[in-house]
Amino acid sequence: MSVKSCEKVEKSQVALTIEVSAAEFEAAIEKAYQKMRKKINVPGFRPGKAPRKIIEGMYGAEVFFEEAINNAFPEAYESAVKEKELRVVGYPEVEMVGECTKDGFTFKATVPVYPEVTLGQYKGLSAPKDEVKVSAADVDARLNELAERNARLVSVDREAKEGDTAVIDFEGFLNGKPFEGGKGENHSLELGSHSFVPGFEEQVVGMKAGDEKDIDITFPEDYHADLAGKAVVFKVKVHEVKEKEVPALDDEFAKDVSEFDTLKDLKADLKKKIAEERQKTADRAFEDALMEQVGANITADIPDAMIENQARQFLDNFKMQIAQQGIPYDQYMKMTGMEESKLLEDAKEPATRQVRLDLALAAIIEAEKIEVTDEDVEAEMKKMAEQYNMELETVKKYLQADQVKDQLLTQKAIAVVVDSATALKPEKKTAKKKTEDAAEGEEKPAKKTTRKTTKKAEQEGEKETEKEAE
Known part of the structure; x- marks a missing residue:
């Protein structure tokens, strides 16, 4: 392999013109023959046993050229990149230069390389920077979040309201028949969480433990294809209503949640x-x-x-x-x-x-x-x-x-x-x-x-x- 030329072109690319010698190409042809001979049928010879000269005589000397070029290219290209110490950042575009003969071939590889970089100003720059302030309201908000995370649910004997958690059984029916994925038992549903189909949670509000109710729902147009835009009925039974009990913000709370x-x-x-x-x-x-x-x-x-x-x-x-x-x-x-x-x-x-x-x-x-x-x-x-x-x-x-x-x-x-x-x-x-x-x-x-x-x-x-x- 020899690099005939190495030229810089636009967009930080380098065009390498590389020549593969007769000896290198001969080695690549022999490798191609060893790989391809089992697939070539020659009368009088068992598969894979026909001599190379016989196959070339029947099909032409170029029968192994394409495979041989594919064999020779990677090594020739990598050697050229190494010789010219190129920092390659992508794959090359390759084209043949002239014809390929038993004396070898020449190809051109255009490859993107790491660009030359000229620094502009990088010292003495300026930019806005927020001044950090923490108000009492900020601390209270964080404290309330902490209290919410440490809240517990307690059963209540009253109608459910938004913010409560209702423990329910439900089953959905489309045209009077149950549909897949529409059934659940002892499901804890936080009312107001909007985790169910729109309109469902709002109709559970007002129910209490032991109540049963049919809830009419129309699925949104962008819902699952089988139910999009469809009107269904959910049979719902409430087993329990729970309200969130948030701990008092006092010294005992501080001891419970921190050191x-x-x-x-x-x-x-x-x-x-x-x-x-x-x-x-x-x-x-x-x-x-x-x-x-x-x-x-x-x-x-x-x-x-x-x-x-x-x-x-x-x-x-x-x-x-x-x-x-x-x-x-x-x-x-x-x-x-x-x-x-x-x-x-x-x-x-x-x-x-x-x-x-x-x-x-x-x-x-x-x-x-x-x-x-x-x-x-x-x-x-x-x-x-x-x-x-x-x-x-x-x-x-x-x-x-x-x-x-x-x-x-x-x-x-x-x-x-x-x-x-x-x-x-x-x-x-x-x-x-x-x-x-x-x-x-x-x-x-x-x-x-x-x-x-x-x-x-x-x-x-x-x-x-x-x-x-x-």
Whole structure:
């Protein structure tokens, strides 16, 4: 193999013209013969036993050329990429140059490569940053949420009202016949939760233990195909009505739900935790706003393949989230009427932002000569093990050292930007402006933050910490 030319073309692509020699092609032809001979019938020879020369004599010398080209191409291409030290980011487009003969062949491979990146301004930037405040009302709201979660249900001898839980038997009938999935026994239904078909819960309100009733319901037009728009009757029997008993907010409550002896101490702890949560949110929003500027400020001829790969990664992440919710991806697509091509198209804009961010971070790491040692990686893994009360070896089992190293490099690069930035006071928004911003936000795809996947364990740990605090 020899590289006849290596030329840069638009969109950070490189065109390689590669020649495969006669000797290399001969080896590829022999390999093709060994693979194909069992499928070629030659009179006088058992399957797979006919000599190559006989087969070539019958079918022509080119009989093995196509398979031989397929054999020779990958090695020749990979050797050329290695020789020219190219950072390939996608698959090549290949075309033959001239004719293929027993003396070899020449092909042209046009492949996208990692683009040259010129950093714009990344130090001395500014962005709005929210000032963290926690009011007494905020603490009371959190305290009430805590009380709601610790409420208990107690039986009452009265008519059910919204907010109560009714224990019911029910069975649905369509045209006088039971339909599949329309029956339940001793089902606890929170009235007002809107967990049942519209109109059902409202008609249970007013019933009490021992009552039976026929409830007329018309299913929505967008409901399951078999029942969409259909009028049905549910026979309902109430076994029990329960009301929510919320504990009193006093010192005894504080002792029951926390490590504190007084309500005052619990409130102080909640205020501290709310402040910490909001500070993290403000810090992340500030960081994201700065990094979006950094990504926008770079100059790079980004190949389409990088955007498409990132969009595909976003889609794969989405599929994983759907699967974790117990919904098969194919079923979700049918339910929503979405096309995968549309999802990929919608992902291109956030994918472009993410690619620019990643390119900017890599350029900062190089420009600032940021380094991470093996000792840094080990220390980070130990920190994570302590934070989540895990064995160090367990952390190492699930996180590769290279992942942690990349994460630390990213953190240091972001710190260069954030530490040199100026936090501005946010502009006060009118009610109209807030409404417009909210509407605009709904239309835009969610941004991916600059934090990478090695943060997943940390994020899960944060959630557990918050639950314990509450």
